[in-house]
Amino acid sequence: MEFSKNLLFFFSALGAFNGLFLSLYFGFLIKNRSRATHFLAALLFVISVRVTKSVFLTFYPGTSSVFVSVGLTACFLIGPFLYLYTRIAINPHKVHKWNWLFHVIPVLIFMTIISIQYPYREYRHLWWRSPPRIFGMLLFIQWTLYTIAAIHQARNTFKILWSSTKKITTLDFWIINIVTGSFIIWLAYNTTTYTSYIVGALSFSFTFYITLVIWIIKRRKSTLTFLTPTVKYANRKIDQEKASSIADKLNTLFKEEEIHRNPNLKLSDVADQLHIKPHELSQYLNDNLELSFSNYINMHRVKTATKLIQTNTLLTLEAIGNECGFKSNSTFYTAFKKQEGMTPSQFKKSWK
Template identity: 25%
Template sequence: MQLSIINILQLLLVFQSLVFMTFLLSQRRGKYISNSLLAIFLFVLAVHMISNFIFDLNLSWPIPDLTNSYGFLYGPLIFLYIKSLVYKDFQLSLRNALHLLPWLITLSATYFTIIPIQLSGISILISFSTYLVLSFRLIKHFHLIIKNTQSRFDSIALLWMQRFLYGLIFITLVDTIHNLIVVNNLVMENLFYGFLITSLLFFVTSLVFHGLRQPELFQGVSVEDEALVNDAASSYTSSKLAQKEIDSLAELIQSYFNSNQPYRDSDLNIQKLATSMNMNNRTISEVINRYFNQNFSDFVNSYRIQEAISLLKNNDDKTTVLEILYAVGFNSKSSFYTAFKIKTGMTPSEFKKTLQQ
């Protein structure tokens, strides 16, 4: 039996997926459910690739060709994985099992009839596209929640997952071309298929790497966090706060920030602030949204940047920008530079140069 480059790439992807799957299941860091869902995704990919390998080489195999059914699993698994990262109390339930129905139906039908490749391909494409849209919407909703409840948006946002979803779109396009356009050209078909598997090798490595780098201290948003955002979206229609009371509470919050400097805590969230001020987190959220016309993250960062500017002006050149950004409550250089440039129109380095003129 002579293996082609395509076959070698298939086996490499199978090996990589199984190794990463075992690694994820043995990890204690991060969410166990999230790691498990990602491990299942890798297992499905490994089974899919080994099935392709067996049927490409026309090896004897007692199980019917089920390769057309696996495509119905990738979308639901990615969506549920993202959902497990987003919500603190996420648990797998029978309701989640409904996402597997298209796969189960296709799997059952495969034993009784031959499903046309074009029909299964189009069905999988529709299913996968639907879950991609749902995943993008879920991440967008998550970002809205953490902007209104957390002060460290950049370090916990799922921006990396958005990039992977774009990567999946690219891989899907390559797969579609492979299946629909170059099917009659063996050379081009192998070229696209090889490129597809290579892309998956890089995709899987990056996905596992970034998935394990999720901040351990932040386990997702709660039901209460989501309720705050829903209140803001409805413009606090059920609020009992009068404008006079909002003005008074806004002054209280400003006074507390100026005197106690809670923004210096890089892990500050709305619940921490509410506890320290002996206030309701919904009330604080409403005041910040209605009076200051900002979300919680932007409000806190405005104080951080304000102090950073003050420290840069009074800097004796011994204190570095890195020391300043940590001192005022930022925990990453990129988030500090982004917030600083939005506020001043300049990077911290450019701002320092203007002070020297």
């Protein structure tokens, strides 16, 4: 048993060192640094400090209470930094420059007071997982809430894993791995008996995995730009009132007037009728509907085609395609199958 424990702590020490190196890399050495990479660096740093505290406390029982308090503070910061990284990576424009301080400063103040009033050496029982574990319970609640919040932030990213229409991007891949790895560390810390052993080994695996991913990307001569999403029109996002107005007008143009039946319809034509600039319309479709202009008009053309197939028995399928605004039969069939999952002829047979 002693050998296995020593082996686990050996990997814990490696994990702590590897995590510190990665936090330095993401914080200062990576070429495309951003707020997202800085918070990822902070997350890896506090995980490493937490593991380092356990390693020293096990091999050097006389470790100062100050260092132990630093390790416990790092444990309180894992949840906030995971949430901040996830939120900023997905929606950077929704987090103001200094808002992150509201998640970090209270923890620092709280732990400073606790370290002075309740030194770990004298009140370590308050950190146990059995009563009267008041500080241990506070840590569990705080870490759990932030972990849930981070998973909630990344929920749409996880949905892509089971989507047959959307492709996973490198940013999605990175967020999924960071959130999943952090969740496993949280789970091990709060459910296993020997948290120091298990969490330390898991932290080693987590940081080693990230290192391996970076090494593979570097071997492919790629960059790590995917750590920070490129948000189109991020600095000039359409406000909610204007977006609602555009939606109402588009509904009138496409559902009531059916302007998509015009085979020569262009983005600028629609923008003129909406009395906005073409780039604003493109921005609205991309940001609010996650559709390009061509996909948007094809969506309406296919909807109109399905209605005609069901109600008009005189027109041929080719004529229906032309009537709906498609310039060629092949374009009609391709768009129809993409949206409905079957060809127009198959759809027609299903309604007989």
